[in-house]
Amino acid sequence: MILDAIVTGLGAMGSAALYQLSRQTPNVAGIDQFDPPHTLGSTHGDTRITRQAIGEGLHFVPLTLRSYQIWRALEQLSGEELLTITGGLFVGQRDSSVRTRNKSGWLTTTIEAAERFGIDHRILDTETLRQEFPQFQFQPNEVGYYEQEAGFLKPERCIAVQLDQARKNGASVHTQERMVSFESTVDGVIVRTDKATYQTRKLILTTGSWITESLRNTPCADLLRVYRQVLYWFDIQGEYDQFTPDKLPIFILNDRGVYGFPAINGPEGGLKVATETFEHTTLPDDVNRTVSNLEIQKMYEQYVAPNFVGIGPSCVKSVVCLYTMTPNGDFIIDHYPNNPDVLLASACSGHGFKHSAAVGQILSDLALQGRTEFDIKPFQLTNFSSFTT
Ligand SMILES: Cc1cc2nc3c(=O)[nH]c(=O)nc-3n(C[C@H](O)[C@H](O)[C@H](O)COP(=O)(O)OP(=O)(O)OC[C@H]3O[C@@H](n4cnc5c(N)ncnc54)[C@H](O)[C@@H]3O)c2cc1C
Known part of the structure; x- marks a missing residue:
């Protein structure tokens, strides 16, 4: 069976993306190497500030x-x-x-x-x-x-609630399972983990601080x-x-x-x-x-x-x-370099949590509809071209 989308990494961004995907189709899955919410990434410590007027930029x-x-x-x-x-x-x-x-x-x-x-x-x-x-x-x-x-x-409750809702909507959630590679095919993407192999039309990478591993052999290897x-x-x-x-x-x-x-x-x-x-x-x-x-x-x-x-x-x-x-504190929300079937979000830079619910919606829209109502130009990889090789 080919899934509509897989989300790898179920922290702040990934749990939001999986929840939003599951509102459109139950034929989606999320994978995490641990059992989110956990204390080994960027989304723990009881509380995160949220505010509406964002000094990091009007975008x-x-x-x-x-x-x-x-x-x-x-x-x-x-x-x-x-x-x-x-x-x-x-x-x-x-x-x-x-x-x-x-x-x-x-x-x-x-x-x-x-x-x-x-x-x-x-x-x-x-x-x-x-x-x-x-x-x-x-x-x-x-x-x-x-x-x-x-x-x-x-933050921990936001992750847990979004994963619960995604499960209720029919999404499957695989925890304690680590993605080891992905590979594009004519039908989409093959995702290999330490436990199974999956086929999906779209892959969303929201692997937080581990995203540097996935970008290793790309022009963005040194960006984050x-x-x-x-x-x-x-x-x-x-x-x-x-x-x-x-x-x-x-x-x-x-x-x-x-x-x-x-x-x-x-x-x-x-x-x-x-x-x-x-x-x-x-x-x-x-x-x-x-x-x-x-x-x-x-x-x-x-x-x-x-x-x-x-x-x-x-x-x-x-x-x-x-x-x-990122070098300027902005986020990356874009396709993986040269791969239209793989999306990625590195939306941390120390201030990402407050935006994570909307980032999930953007990723879901891009994966299922190929477009989003939000202006994501400020978050595209081309903005960082002076920092890539
Ligand atoms: C100390 C601190 C304070 C902060 N304060 C604020 C604040 O006040 N307000 C605010 O808005 N933001 C704040 N932030 C930023 C915000 O918390 C982050 O932007 C956000 O949590 C990042 O989420 P993420 O989904 O990118 O990463 P994570 O939540 O770390 O999720 C990544 C997930 O990917 C999984 N994963 C990685 N590799 C694999 C793999 N190969 N296979 C399977 N799973 C994998 C990991 O296990 C993890 O669960 C703060 C961050 C920190 C660290």
């Missing part, structure tokens, strides 16, 4: 807006809360020279996106920031952009870089009530390189904060998954102590996770 806004709709529809179907609105506080200097994912003007672009797309927001001066958010230490001349509808998603990241939960020593979602929004202190979430795991659960590090590249099967005491101490001294009030040095929990970066 992302339609993806996040569509994803909000899909998350809400999935909540209706599953009866589970996936998206929690907390508001979002994004802080920086207006004329900041800080480059975020190799682009300048993140806060300015955020404000521009909000104005262009009519996204509800307020601009706060330093004095107002200090009055409304006593949990932070603000610096003179910092401004805040506050977005009403920002919040967080539960994998970086180890750490998420930390630091002890709340101040009043716990000040850090819960009704008082503390999700936050990005962009110029200071810190982002985080309100506390959701009780007074002992800590405040989740993180920074981004791009010092050394790694590979998903080699990465050091242990967080050292030295790393924890450095994180506290450089990023927590100077920026918060009431957060202690003791680390309640820490988790290693992986970023797969």
